[in-house]
Amino acid sequence: MSHFDPVNFRGHFEFFQQNPDWVYLDNAATMHKPTAVLNAITRFYQRNNSNVHRGAHTLSQNATRAFEQARDDIAAFINAKDRQQIIFCSGATAALNQIAFGLMHTVLQPGDRILITALEHHANIVPWQLHCAGFGVTLDIVPLTADNKIDQQAFTRLLALQPKVVSFSHISNVLGHIQPIAQMIQQAKKAGAITVVDGAQGIVHDRIDVQLLDVDFYVWSGHKLYGPTGIGVLYGKTELLEQLKPIFGGGEMISEVQFSHSLFNKLPFRLEAGTPDISGAIGLAAAINWLQKFNTNEIKNYKTMLLKQFYNGLQAIPGLDILSSPVHNAGIVALNVQGEHPADVAELLNQQHVAVRGGQHCAMPFFSQLGLAGAVRFSFAPYNTEVEVATSLQALAQAVEILTA
């Protein structure tokens, strides 16, 4: 493993060569893909393309091997005990829906409670409403403290209501705050709850050890982790995966189909109906294998440095409301220009070719509580540079000037 070299790292992304005049700080929405990923996808289609699992010929077996190798790689990446605990799905949203739907039909009963936090992405709110709330399950919400952290005292209090499921994000996609998930998982388990962690942002920031965390479910999307769109991972404890009612029925996920009834296949197949996104899984594994060539801590230190530079720069810009705390932050800064709509700020940055998002970032309930129209979100990745941070600060200063002129 070589020393982390930001220039070398950035060189893996053709996107920046194609868009030299842009500063991309929308990494929490989706990340760019290194050449290794694009090559893996193309190579799969050119050499090994075939449908998987359904046996028969060597080409299909080669495709199956490549696909199942992707599962092994991902299992190793998060230290899953067993490869069958890695369920491929189309993304974090699909994974959370599978969990909500799957538990509702087996584990949850009308009258049960589910606990989430006030900082969740819609993907960790709406599935519970859609599949559970309508059937008599109550959704409790952990409120936030004044500095936009999850209120841990309230968390403890709400756990006393004995929720059957506790679901929260590892890292907030709005604020970048890293939640104390190890501790929260322990507490929730002690209260007897099934723990679900939305790792869409978390997996990008740090190495995850699902056995160490002892978490029941951990999910994420490939496209936010240098991988292709259309693929995601649902990790679960075997005994719980086996309790999920599949949300999709179809080929491969059943071992026997009769018109009167069908028998489900074993894991992981019972939760992977239909032809999976074979090239997506292979692309995601390629991303993970590529990423592991770099030292995680060095990457984190580099991102911390960029973040510090950005926060320092913000001090010099008047009239900002900064929502994100700089400590325990994974590299996301949400802010507002006082009295201005975030969409206007984002647009003025866009004019200067700084790509950020202004809005509610799929976290409407959070912003409703704060009474805010949203925020402008700067999200950093290890391929960003100090020069880009400086450019974005200048652009923000310019935007503020225009708005307040």
Add this chain to the structure above:
Amino acid sequence: MSHFDPVNFRGHFEFFQQNPDWVYLDNAATMHKPTAVLNAITRFYQRNNSNVHRGAHTLSQNATRAFEQARDDIAAFINAKDRQQIIFCSGATAALNQIAFGLMHTVLQPGDRILITALEHHANIVPWQLHCAGFGVTLDIVPLTADNKIDQQAFTRLLALQPKVVSFSHISNVLGHIQPIAQMIQQAKKAGAITVVDGAQGIVHDRIDVQLLDVDFYVWSGHKLYGPTGIGVLYGKTELLEQLKPIFGGGEMISEVQFSHSLFNKLPFRLEAGTPDISGAIGLAAAINWLQKFNTNEIKNYKTMLLKQFYNGLQAIPGLDILSSPVHNAGIVALNVQGEHPADVAELLNQQHVAVRGGQHCAMPFFSQLGLAGAVRFSFAPYNTEVEVATSLQALAQAVEILTA
């Protein structure tokens, strides 16, 4: 549009250059991808990669434009009246599950009936069992005639039971038989049923005009139509799409999220929760745009010619049970060597580098009825050649010789 030239057509597929000693006749499982598709995917990631819809910056708008252009291209391809009738999902299996789940929660009531046929793929059986049958909806099955065609008299008879939904495949993935869908749709509509067509094989064979067919839902998978894995299309009539309860909740599909409840967004977004498979949609549109450079009828004629050559060759091989009829056939031949297991036959073909499938092809109920362990399936595509047909016939003759020695 140029005259269909098989050599030129095959030249678009790098796979064959990479695998010169293989004859790929497993096209009903998945198809190979022309260079145009692989280039479109790579180009998207290198130039336009960004998340879609969530507004903000120009890069995101470019990605959104490319993604929505894919929707337009697909709408035009099947002559959908309105672009919002094209819902992207992860494949035919996902689409059929969305329909079954979505109707069950709004249109279907316990006591209602659903009509499918005895020739369906598991993807058109299990979703109805999973989402409907358990809730008191009855699944009726149209039986087959002695020559493995859908029994149209029985169809008429079962329509008299007034099913709320009638769902059948356009083309059988086992036998290749083209169903008289225009007529079946008309009949089902007259009986007051919602019509669902599983077009996974149909869309590959012929141009579809959903308005002409007047079908309520038509679904397919991208990977069987020269496109990438992980993407599929759910076409529906607007008023029916609006009646589907979304199977996935999450970002973009809601217009307002509160902890107490959420409001769904309008079509197509309400049925597309989470980050869609952006590159998948773009890849599929590239496949369709590429395909339209060739004349559909010429392609069909060429495939018919290959099929005829194959059927003629089969005459010379002793001891075969041919399940597929050569008329109204889209280029799939299912057969057995008398007294032999299809897996053995497929394996001996595989030894000779002829890639076919032996088994039940996700149509267990069909084979149970016939009392067969399965069949060997040869499925042809326009990139196959006369030489390949000859090779596969020789290989089959050799397999028979070994088995019956």
Add this chain to the structure above:
Amino acid sequence: MTLDQLLTDTKPALSQIYSTDLPELSQAKDWQSKYRVLMQLGRKLPAIPEKMKQPSLLVKGCESRAWLMHYYNQHQDQHFFVLDSEARIVKGLMAIMLCLVNGMSNTDLKKFNLAQAFDKLNLKPYLSQSRGSGLNAMMERIKSCCH
């Protein structure tokens, strides 16, 4: 405040925008000046009072919230609109749009093509560059007022 009053206040604002701001916009040299004009221009449109911003008036499809009110004068076959947006730049762009369609007959509004109109005025970049979706959503809503 009533819809009537808002309509009355909007009219002169729109004609001023049309005669003064649009030319200024096309003469602006750098993007900074252009955006300053846009934002001023948004300010000229009277705001819809908070109390009148019924949920049903909300136009979906914009990252920022926007509202549209409509009045059709049957005798003279003319459509009139009042709109507002939380975001100043969006409101500026919507104001431009509004000065092109306000008072149109049903037939004209039906066949109005926003992209073409912006193109003619050399404003196309504003449409395609950004906020496309919000503006388009507003345009769709305006068109849905036709019969």
Add this chain to the structure above:
Amino acid sequence: MTLDQLLTDTKPALSQIYSTDLPELSQAKDWQSKYRVLMQLGRKLPAIPEKMKQPSLLVKGCESRAWLMHYYNQHQDQHFFVLDSEARIVKGLMAIMLCLVNGMSNTDLKKFNLAQAFDKLNLKPYLSQSRGSGLNAMMERIKSCCH
């Protein structure tokens, strides 16, 4: 027919396969001859009578159906198996597998590595080339008989 009888019939078949067919297999020149040997070899294993093929004996994960019966001799710490498959080639491959593991002690069976064993006998191609999944499923099932 009882399991006992089947076990009794299987034993000599397996030793014959081991001593006669395996060498023949490795000497076969072309794939045709190899597959002829494989299929013959499958025939040598006694079939499980239809009546005894309980659903619980079915091994999932093969395109063709296969069945496994198991007997553990506690006193001598030995695992014994009887198996059958609809497909002749698969049955042949499974017969080879069986002659390697039949009669193994619990400890030996636990640590048995099919891929390595096939590799030693120059049979690896049969494992990786084809039917991998079916064979592996059978091996998994066999291993699950360990305690």
